[in-house]
């Protein structure tokens with residue numbers, strides 16, 4: 360068989376063959392070098408190979424080159440290079456020393472794609488893990504910001520969420536680089552986000568986006584002061600099965616942090632996982648809320664109230680302070696349902712909740728135990744006087760009729776009061792005494808307050 364000239368074989372290889380002098384000068388590279396490093400062979404012959412190495416990998420590369428020159432066969436070494444276009448190439452090297460020629464013979468295998476896939480898998484995994492480990496949506500947004508910051512410049516980063524029920528947009532997470540030039544004014548930002556969410560397509564605006572190519576670019580530029588004209592704005596929709604639930608927004612006013620088509624693709628890829636994580640966390644928060652709050656009035660429910668009462672009792676015990684409990688039941692509420700219908704009854708319960716909240720301080724707890732039963736927890740102070748004042752205020756407030764969509768309706772409460780430590784030191788016992796006192800109020804004609812009798816109490 361006729362022998363084939365070796366250069367023909369070398370020319371066909373996807374891997375690049377390199378011959379490097381002991382001082383790192385490149386003496387020969389095969390044609391594949393250009394595909395991997397971006398430089399044609401004639402552009403690098405005579406240059407130093409080390410000058411192409413990513414600065415962070417230079418020291419380790421130099422020590423590996425020394426090992427090869429010490430006679431070790433190198434089969435596994437991986438490092439990074441800065442391509443001619445500024446992008447990063449990941450390379451795995453096989454190299455040996457040619458002692459008689461005093462040259463390093465090395466073969467470069469391009470592993471950039473593999474590295475990219477690995478880093479994307481790590482990002483996807485990190486996002487999905489964050490969805491499980493973070494305690495709330497805010498913490499999840501922070502994690503997502505950090506993770507995306509490892510892929511792209513993300514010093515100006517925002518999460519926009521769209522609420523389809525109210526057709527409204529909010530920015531629950533928004534971080535701006537300290538001292539950064541102002542980002543687009545709120546109306547422009549809103550309009551751009553709304554565009555991304557409603558169209559379901561990514562929008563990348565750069566200083567090179569011609570105004571006539573995208574009217575949104577023109578709009579953005581018109582609204583910005585001249586010195587901030589070279590603005591990069593990248594918005595990616597957060598797509599779920601039920602449509603776009605929001606958008607991720609990155610922006611930059613500097614050329615150092617500019618966004619390209621590749622960044623756009625990267626963010627698009629990650630955004631599906633981000634959307635799933637946010638959706639999962641939203642669902643979790645909704646379920647948690649449903650388990651703790653009354654769906655009609657949005658007040659804490661019995662379970663959450665008992666938890667709060669338990670904590671408040673522990674605090675009162677520790678601080679040797681007092682607390683009081685008001686148990687409130689509406690008088691003849693059933694008649695409202697019977698005469699005006701259940702929906703009006705619901706509306707009245709909502710208005711009652713609102714009025715109770717208006718009667719107490721922000722630090723007090725108002726809860727709905729169920730039906731037409733409410734409780735108010737007042738902490739500290741002179742419990743007896745405090746409770747009496749709050750109860751009087753509530754009775755006075757209920758002296759005004761409620762407006763139910765044009766129908767004016769009067770309803771009064773019966774109120775029972777129990778005080779810690781006078782009437783018990785345990786939550787169910789205290790609640791029981793307040794309930795009994797309320798029952799006595801009701802039996803005496805309603806629309807009044809009764810404090811539990813001192814003999815009901817136990818030494819806490």
Ligand SMILES: Nc1nc2c(ncn2[C@@H]2O[C@H](COP(=O)(O)OP(=O)(O)OP(=O)(O)O)[C@@H](O)[C@H]2O)c(=O)[nH]1
Nearest residue numbers: 688689690691692693694696701702704705730731
């Ligand atoms: N509209 C509405 N009604 C409810 C809800 N939960 C319970 N109810 C009704 O509230 C009423 C409460 O009954 P009671 O407290 O025993 O009756 P009342 O008419 O207030 O009588 P007194 O408490 O003796 O003054 C019942 O008719 C329940 O059906 C609710 O979520 N919405």
